[in-house]
Amino acid sequence: MLSKDQIIQKLMEMLGQEQINTNPDDLYDASADRYKKYAKARKVLDVPTPVAIVYPKSAEEVSELLKFCNENLINVIPRGGKTATEGGLENWKDLTIVIDALYMDKILKIDPYNSQATVQAGVALQDLEDELRKIGYTTGHSPQSKPVAKYGGLLATRSIGQFSTLYGGIEDMVVGLECVFPDGHISRIKNVSRRAGGPDIRHIAIGNEGTLCYITEVTIKIFKFYPENNKFYGYLINDVETGIKVLREVMVNGFRPSVARTYSEEDAAQHFYHFHDNKCVLLFMAEGPKGIVEATGKAIEEATEKFKDGIIKQVDSQLISDWFDNLNWSQQDIDDEYEGMIENDAHAGYTTEISADWETIPKIYNNVIERVRNEFPRAHELTMLGGHSSHSYLNGTNMYFVYNYEINCAPEDELLIYHHPIQKIIVEETLRMGGSMCHHHGIGKYRNEWAEQEHGSAFYMLEKLKESFDPKGIMNYGTIFPQKEAIQKYIYRG
Numbered sequence: 001m002l003s004k005d006q007i008i009q010k011l012m013e014m015l016g017q018e019q020i021n022t023n024p025d026d027l028y029d030a031s032a033d034r035y036k037k038y039a040k041a042r043k044v045l046d047v048p049t050p051v052a053i054v055y056p057k058s059a060e061e062v063s064e065l066l067k068f069c070n071e072n073l074i075n076v077i078p079r080g081g082k083t084a085t086e087g088g089l090e091n092w093k094d095l096t097i098v099i100d101a102l103y104m105d106k107i108l109k110i111d112p113y114n115s116q117a118t119v120q121a122g123v124a125l126q127d128l129e130d131e132l133r134k135i136g137y138t139t140g141h142s143p144q145s146k147p148v149a150k151y152g153g154l155l156a157t158r159s160i161g162q163f164s165t166l167y168g169g170i171e172d173m174v175v176g177l178e179c180v181f182p183d184g185h186i187s188r189i190k191n192v193s194r195r196a197g198g199p200d201i202r203h204i205a206i207g208n209e210g211t212l213c214y215i216t217e218v219t220i221k222i223f224k225f226y227p228e229n230n231k232f233y234g235y236l237i238n239d240v241e242t243g244i245k246v247l248r249e250v251m252v253n254g255f256r257p258s259v260a261r262t263y264s265e266e267d268a269a270q271h272f273y274h275f276h277d278n279k280c281v282l283l284f285m286a287e288g289p290k291g292i293v294e295a296t297g298k299a300i301e302e303a304t305e306k307f308k309d310g311i312i313k314q315v316d317s318q319l320i321s322d323w324f325d326n327l328n329w330s331q332q333d334i335d336d337e338y339e340g341m342i343e344n345d346a347h348a349g350y351t352t353e354i355s356a357d358w359e360t361i362p363k364i365y366n367n368v369i370e371r372v373r374n375e376f377p378r379a380h381e382l383t384m385l386g387g388h389s390s391h392s393y394l395n396g397t398n399m400y401f402v403y404n405y406e407i408n409c410a411p412e413d414e415l416l417i418y419h420h421p422i423q424k425i426i427v428e429e430t431l432r433m434g435g436s437m438c439h440h441h442g443i444g445k446y447r448n449e450w451a452e453q454e455h456g457s458a459f460y461m462l463e464k465l466k467e468s469f470d471p472k473g474i475m476n477y478g479t480i481f482p483q484k485e486a487i488q489k490y491i492y493r494g
């Protein structure tokens with residue numbers, strides 16, 4: 001086993017000085033992500049800091065670094081835009097190197113004729129989007145972290161954006177990619193329109209959360225953009241069930257609005273304070289070529305007419321359009337939230353996103369809300385409990401539970417006292433009813449205690465992938481794959 005000093009010495013032999021960061025503040029920042037934002041801001045993190053953050057410039061340098069870590073049993077945490085929400089960037093090992101994609105930030109090719117673009121892992125989504133808009137195209141990908149998240153992280157977490165109902169999640173956009181395994185092997189999956197050469201191996205990299213390989217490059221689809229045709233629809237409705245029924249009607253009839261959402265009244269109150277009137281909110285956006293937008297708009301109107309008993313009134317479409325303009329989080333917004341927590345804000349907001357079929361989603365929603373109100377010992381300290389469905393499919397939809405609370409305990413106890421019991425109820429109810437406990441944030445370190453239950457007999461397949469590609473277990477220890485001792489120590493604080 002190498003000492004920390006020996007590791008840094010070896011890194012200096014491999015990389016230039018500007019590629020190695022051992023600044024104590026940056027290492028503290030790198031030891032946890034937004035999951036532990038409050039404890040982090042209050043400087044009471046109980047996890048080890050990494051030995052160094054390194055910034056490779058190419059797949060070859062990533063390969064050298066991974067080989068070195070593999071031979072010397074050093075844990076590796078791949079890093080992109082740092083917007084992870086489930087502990088994917090949290091460090092649970094004494095000897096860890098964070099491999100950050102900062103210098104792999106080149107847009108390599110924009111190819112409108114073949115509707116694809118190739119970027120390095122460290123390209124921020126917003127940067128590619130800005131380039132594409134100049135030529136009338138879009139990535140179609142718009143998570144709220146769009147200004148900050150980078151392509152490696154977007155793939156590794158199976159991210160999804162606000163316009164997913166039309167464009168799909170990241171998995172629908174990836175054409176080909178390049179990734180590096182712990183033994184240093186560089187794999188390139190070529191760019192073709194479709195293939196049937198065995199299982200779809202793109203999915204070994206997509207969603208791996210840094211536990212199997214390091215993604216260095218990706219080719220994604222790009223789409224013609226028609227903002228002049230955008231149409232927005234908003235409604236006040238009686239209940240979540242009505243909203244889900246309307247969403248289903250539009251989807252099963254074969255239409256694909258880019259946005260299709262239903263908000264509970266509590267969640268609507270924090271998003272649509274300008275018109276919610278203490279009611280639930282249903283909204284749609286239709287985009288694309290004019291004829292498609294018109295047909296989609298007509299389908300939305302027919303669906304709302306069919307369920308008119310649950311619909312209170314339609315609202316001005318400008319209210320919905322305005323709301324979209326201010327939805328994303330910049331780095332400044334993220335920093336401001338963090339700064340606020342350092343001294344003032346003993347108040348936290350969290351989310352847990354799950355998915356299930358049309359029939360099951362309203363049942364999960366109602367069961368969760370009832371159980372949290374009745375079983376969560378600090379329910380009286382909740383300042384908000386509700387949720388919304390924001391990504392719909394032919395056969396079902398997601399539910400994004402949102403819960404805010406005042407923190408009346410030591411900062412280091414907050415997650416265990418408040419967040420964990422609520423998340424546990426959501427996960428338990430979802431798994432009991434046959435849904436998936438993660439719709440798009442990944443498992444990270446804070447849902448991995450339920451990873452085996454999530455996958456059932458298919459967890460065998462994930463374990464075999466880990467054994468084959470990362471036999472020494474150096475990739476992002478504790479993420480996706482449960483580690484009982486570490487869970488006791490860092491989640492249950494035992």
Ligand SMILES: Cc1cc2nc3c(=O)[nH]c(=O)nc-3n(C[C@H](O)[C@H](O)[C@H](O)COP(=O)(O)OP(=O)(O)OC[C@H]3O[C@@H](n4cnc5c(N)ncnc54)[C@H](O)[C@@H]3O)c2cc1C
Binds near residue numbers: 087145161208441
């Ligand atoms: C304000 C806010 C809004 C958000 N909104 C959304 C949303 O609408 N939709 C959504 O899906 N998510 C959302 N997220 C979650 C987050 O933005 C996504 O998971 C995003 O994909 C993470 O990208 P990143 O570059 O920041 O990755 P990071 O946070 O740096 O890393 C995330 C995970 O991916 C791994 N990883 C990073 N880079 C690589 C790589 N090159 N190779 C292998 N593994 C890698 C890391 O080890 C980690 O486990 C939001 C987060 C915030 C803070």
